[in-house]
Amino acid sequence: MAKLQFTLQHTDSLSKARAGHIVTDHGEIPTPIFMPVGTVGSVKAVSQQQLKEEINAAIILGNTYHLYLRPGTEVLQKAGGLHRFKGWDRPILTDSGGYQVFSLAGTRKITEEGVLFQSHIDGSRHLFTPESVMDIQRAIGADIIMAFDECPPYPSDYKYAEKSMHLTHRWLDRCFTRFNETPDKYGYTQNLFPIVQGSTYTDLRKASCEYIASKDATGNAIGGLSVGEPDNMLYDLCGLCCDNLPVHKPRYLMGVGTPWNILECIALGVDMFDCVMPTRNGRNAMLFTSEGVINIDNKKWENDFSPIDAGINCHISNHYSKAYLRHLVKSKEILGLTIASVHNLAFYLWLVREARKHIIEGDFVSWKNQMVPRLQTRL
Amino acid sequence: MAKLQFTLQHTDSLSKARAGHIVTDHGEIPTPIFMPVGTVGSVKAVSQQQLKEEINAAIILGNTYHLYLRPGTEVLQKAGGLHRFKGWDRPILTDSGGYQVFSLAGTRKITEEGVLFQSHIDGSRHLFTPESVMDIQRAIGADIIMAFDECPPYPSDYKYAEKSMHLTHRWLDRCFTRFNETPDKYGYTQNLFPIVQGSTYTDLRKASCEYIASKDATGNAIGGLSVGEPDNMLYDLCGLCCDNLPVHKPRYLMGVGTPWNILECIALGVDMFDCVMPTRNGRNAMLFTSEGVINIDNKKWENDFSPIDAGINCHISNHYSKAYLRHLVKSKEILGLTIASVHNLAFYLWLVREARKHIIEGDFVSWKNQMVPRLQTRL
Ligand SMILES: [Zn+2]
């Protein structure tokens, strides 16, 4: 059992895009990669079989906040970790729960020690500290564990952003101390990724990158983006972070984003992505396809018996027609939520595989420039 | 393209159970068979891939009432029928819509002509007649079309039951007239099954069987049971109908029932079953398994990491643990509805396949007598 390894296979000459692969004890991950989000131990409306066979997801996410509350670490430990609990034998990454507890707004309190919050389920009070969050993620059994950070809202004033960044850095030290003094829980190697913060301020972002890089972790994450700022600002800050993070470590841009966001950020040097958008939007009748965006609720699809998306290699996207999916959505059939979610995820995975192929073939930028407007077309 | 063919392969010597097979233009159906119910064009929470690969359903049901309202016959005809619309290439049976419109209670009116009813979706007024219901089912494209009948409530007085039965018989004549003067819609052969009524009165049931049998249809159905009567009455009336219906035609008992109901009625000579119970109960956390009944919501499953049901040959039932499914159900995850529904249907299909095997092997009765109490055990 070995630490996460990252190999760069090809770096694009016209952009900063990279093709690589990550090796973990639960298997290989080609990069760039998109990671479906499995909030409460399930990627919403999608089965593990569909994740493998229809979507071919190489790695999925779990949410520490949700899993800590339900089923709880005790059940997960008795099960032998989340992989065995949910029947998933490929890699899992868990977030730190920080983003979720900060989103609880009125009901949480941040101190040097950590964050005091109330469960959204029963109102019970809990404390997350850098130490407890390491222990919880160890118990969940994630292959990749995220540091406990504070994600400041957009916009934040400079003073708040700076104070928050330093808190994140002090918490990071505590995360690494705890992580290094605790063993891997289930035999395979667990890895800790630190997270760059610094809000929208370039000097803070640079300082944070430098601090994060000094930890010499097996991978690094960029946090605090896609929180409401305009796309150009997202790209500028993402590019700045990529330029200031180590080349030979995977770079994970957290919580981003639309298909075109992902292509632009691949061009800036990002290797890993996650976002709830494909599943959440899918459940709200919005489909991303290789030809553009579809509101499947629309009357115009009533008699369109063409496949949902013939342009991608997913059986479900090829098998069912737009008219059938629209019918399921109008009839509020659960299968409609599943088909839309599976399709959108299959599309995201298809997109990053295509990006990877074009990086290796050397025509990534021209392909990307063609795709970005096409993917945004409202069909 | 040929009419439905039914071949009896083996008849049990200790009971009236039969093993046979039905051949339709969309493929073969081993009997006894259970048919999952796909109300609005989807078996609730289950994909067509899962119906084939996990459940191995040989035939599924569609509901005429629901499909007529949404997506409507116009869309279905443009699609080339329900098979193509939903991406399902095995046989489909549609009910006549009668049962559904009678269930609308206050909002419908029965006359000699047919039934006037209001849509549950938008309150619009519609008329179902024996003729229109044949046309609708032709347009849906079912392999097996059901006659338009009146299903009297339980209990009904003798006078009402008799009057209702005669109405059903007059409607049946009109169904056959219309059916015989209209061509198969999509190239393959469509078959019309008449339905025995007569409520709980043995003389009416016998008279109805005789009338139904005189139509020399490719198969015959028993309606008006499992509407609230006790199980013993269900078995008595079902046995009486089986004894009075042709031997060399498949017998379809509509809307029945629990796993033990199905085994008892197989012993009486029934070949085909349908019921919403496996999917509806599954969505309400009730699982049928080869060891008995499980309320998966129960705290006792919290740390039970054994498979949902290792006793049946369904990947989903073997792959996921009781603890994981309980977690999904407690967390109201959509995947929980899917796993429970797939499992329950896979169990029903496993059960009828086992019954068939034991009929052929000659030990059906002793197997059934062992299974009936076991399947009812509360775990
Ligand atoms: Zn997002």
Ligand SMILES: [Zn+2]
């Ligand atoms: Zn039923």
